[in-house]
Amino acid sequence: MPMRFWAGLDxxxxHHDLAVTDDAGNPVVQLRVTNDLHGLNAALNALREVRRNRRSIPIAIETGRGLMVAGLRQAGQTVVVLNPTRVANYRNRWSAQPKKSDRxxxxxxxxxxxxxxxxxPVQPQPSVHAQAVQEMARAHRRTVQSATLTSQRLRSLLHSYFPAAVTAWAGYDGGITRREARVxxxxxxxxxxxxxxxPTKLRALLVGGGRIRLVAAQADxxxxxFTTRQLRQPVELEETMGQIALTLLHQLDTHLAIGEQQLAQLQELFDRHPHAEVYRSFPGMGTVLAARMLGELGxxxxRFPDPRSLRSFCAAVPITWASGTATKISHRRKVNPVLATIGYRWAFSALTRSQGVRDLYDHRRGCGDGHAAALRRVYARLLNCLHHCLRHATVYDEDAAFPATADEG
Structure with missing residues (x-):
């Protein structure tokens, strides 16, 4: 039987550190390569010197991103992505004294x-299109988070010197993030x-901010x-706070504009994917949620041979710890936070768009489940349906997903 080899890339x-071991665990190659084309060629040549068919040597690494990983995959090399937490647990296994170095x-x-x-775990092989959707979905999510953080900072600042600006749009969608408020x-x-x-100037600003109806009433x-007497900061401090507020407003305008641009690009990318029709057919699944889920699942x-593996990856099932007569069921915490958030929002949105989902939710609440637990049950059922629809290239069917509800109707 020919000797086998394994490689690791820190x-x-x-730069990156490359190591190759044989069947006995003896290091065959240990070298440092740069993070560029020259370094990639050096790594491939080192693998080729160990075995002529370098593609038979799998490479373990702790990240699936980066130019080096992309170059190795394009060269036909098998790349195995390991969880950094699991790798840290192995470190104590190989040495009594915890020590660390790149080599x-x-x-x-x-x-x-x-x-x-x-x-x-089996390494997924998503298409380039799915990876593009993932990158754009994550970028859009980060932009939305930045806009939310900036608006919260602006609201907190206004409360400290100009509370009337916060209460002026408190009862309107978006609050101070509305375009007319920002203008x-x-x-x-x-x-x-x-x-x-x-009032005349306010009417002009409201029109410039996009308001069409009740302009005069809103201006009055x-x-x-704004003319009602209120508590005020000293004049110099108030002006300084106003300048800071202007800076935050400019940041907020930038984040919102970038978010709209990224949303349009995300919709265009997602619509061209073959699985887009399947995702869109589910109740409560909008473009943003669908694109984010497609990006994270690939x-x-x-990757998911059965519905249970999909539910576990998406944090739709709890963790069971059984030992002897003791059994403990706890919440699954080490999960993809994006998928966990999607599950809650998707299940909640589907309550008003699917009678079967609503009946399942009400049934679980009647059995004693809390709101979040009942939504998790709904999420698990929807994931079962998603797994089936993707496997069979078919769209969601309410009657097939909830046959009891269909029979009662």
């Missing part, structure tokens, strides 16, 4: 493949400047609110 920003970590990764490579606050970021705005309401159908 990645870095500027030893590369050797550790290779030995993990050598000893326990058969129990490592008016940009023109008058302090109480002094806002009190000088005439804002004028009365389009490699062999």
């Amino acid at each position: 990645w870095g920003v500027y 030893q970590d590369a050797l550790l990764l290779a030995n993990i493949l050598r000893v326990d490579g058969h129990v490592q 008016i606050l940009s023109a008058a970021p302090t109480p002094t400047q806002a009190a000088r705005l005439t 309401r804002l004028h009365a609110l 389009d490699d159908l062999s």
Whole structure:
């Protein structure tokens, strides 16, 4: 039987450490390569010197992103992505004294493949299109989070010197993030400047902010609110806070504009994917949620051989710990946070768009489940349906998903 070899790559920003071991765990190759084309060629040549058919040597690494990983995959090399937490647990297994170095970590990764490579999860192979959807969905999510954080900072600042600006749009969708609110606050970021705005000027700003209906009534309401006597900061401090508010407003405008642009690009990318029709057919599944789920799950159908594996990956089932007569069921915490958030929002949105989902939710609440637990049950059922629809290339069917509800109807 020919000798087998395993490789480990400890990645870095500027360079990577490569190690190759044989069947006995002896290091055959240990070298450092740069994070560029020259480094990729050096790594491939080192593997080729060990075995002519270098593609038969799997490489373990702790990340699936980066140019080096992309280059290895394009060269036909098998790349096995290991969870960093699991790798850290192996470190104590190989040494009584915990120690760490890039050179030893590369050797550790290779030995993990050598000893326990058969129990490592199957590596998904998503298409380039699915990876593009994932990148855009994650970028859009980060932009939305940045806009939310900036709006919260702006609201907190306004509360400290200009509370009337917060209460002016408190009962409207978006609050101070509304376009008309941002336009008016940009023109008058302090109480002094806002009190000088005439109803005519306010009407012009409201129209410039996109308001069409009840412009005069809204202008009169804002004028009365801004001219009402309130607690004030010292003049110099108020002006400084107004300048800071202007900076936050400009940041918020930028985040919102980028978010709209990324949303359009995300919709265009998602609509061109073959699985888009399947995702869109589910109740409560909008474009953003569908694109994020497609990006996180990928389009490699062999990744989840059965519905249970999909439910576990999406945090739709709890963790069971059984030992002897003791059994403990706990919440699954080490999960993809994006999928966990999608599950809650998807199940909640589906309550008003599917009678079967509503009946299942009400049934679980009647059995004693709380709101979140009942939504998790709904999420698990929807994932079962999603797994079936993707496997058979068919769209969601309410009658097939909830036959009891269909019979009663």
